[in-house]
Amino acid sequence: MIFLLRMATHWALVLALLLGASRESRAQLADSARIALGTRVWVRTRGSELGEWRFERTTPDHMTLRRRSHESDELLLVPWSEAERVDTMAIAPPSARRILVGSAAGALVGALVVYLGARLSPCNWDGGDCPALGFIILSPAIVGTGIAVGGTVGYRRRDWHWSTAWRSPRTP
Numbered sequence: 001m002i003f004l005l006r007m008a009t010h011w012a013l014v015l016a017l018l019l020g021a022s023r024e025s026r027a028q029l030a031d032s033a034r035i036a037l038g039t040r041v042w043v044r045t046r047g048s049e050l051g052e053w054r055f056e057r058t059t060p061d062h063m064t065l066r067r068r069s070h071e072s073d074e075l076l077l078v079p080w081s082e083a084e085r086v087d088t089m090a091i092a093p094p095s096a097r098r099i100l101v102g103s104a105a106g107a108l109v110g111a112l113v114v115y116l117g118a119r120l121s122p123c124n125w126d127g128g129d130c131p132a133l134g135f136i137i138l139s140p141a142i143v144g145t146g147i148a149v150g151g152t153v154g155y156r157r158r159d160w161h162w163s164t165a166w167r168s169p170r171t172p
Contacts, residue, residue, distance in 0.1 A: 007144045042087040090163035098154040106150020110143035
């Protein structure tokens with residue numbers, strides 16, 4: 001019982017630390033937008049869409065983008081006069097609801113594994129062989145592992161979408 005209490009306390013502390021972690025990043029001023037180095041961007045120019053790139057740096061005249069290929073890195077200089085719109089990847093913050101639902105689902109799966117393992121294991125009391133007791137003894141670890149895996153999956157599962165970080169000023 002003390003083991004379960006300690007394990008639950010440790011996982012609650014880990015989840016609280018993950019939820020409260022700092023999310024600040026170093027960013028450059030890209031004309032009127034703040035875009036962090038290495039951020040995935042989708043650039044639209046007046047002539048076409050350039051697709052998905054990684055933001056590298058800006059100057060007053062242009063922005064530098066990078067795309068990794070198999071053999072080398074591609075660098076692209078996009079003049080601000082040609083850029084129409086720059087979208088960045090927006091990722092939703094971790095949701096406590098998703099973490100709790102994932103943890104509950106993991107606990108349920110762990111309890112189901114323990115129940116089925118203990119129920120379906122053959123037990124020979126006379127021979128001193130009963131694998132079902134192993135499942136019962138390891139049940140806190142199995143359920144705890146289910147909780148940890150479910151909570152981690154719930155933490156990592158986030159919504160994402162493209163959000164406009166910079167738009168060309170309208171010309172009269």
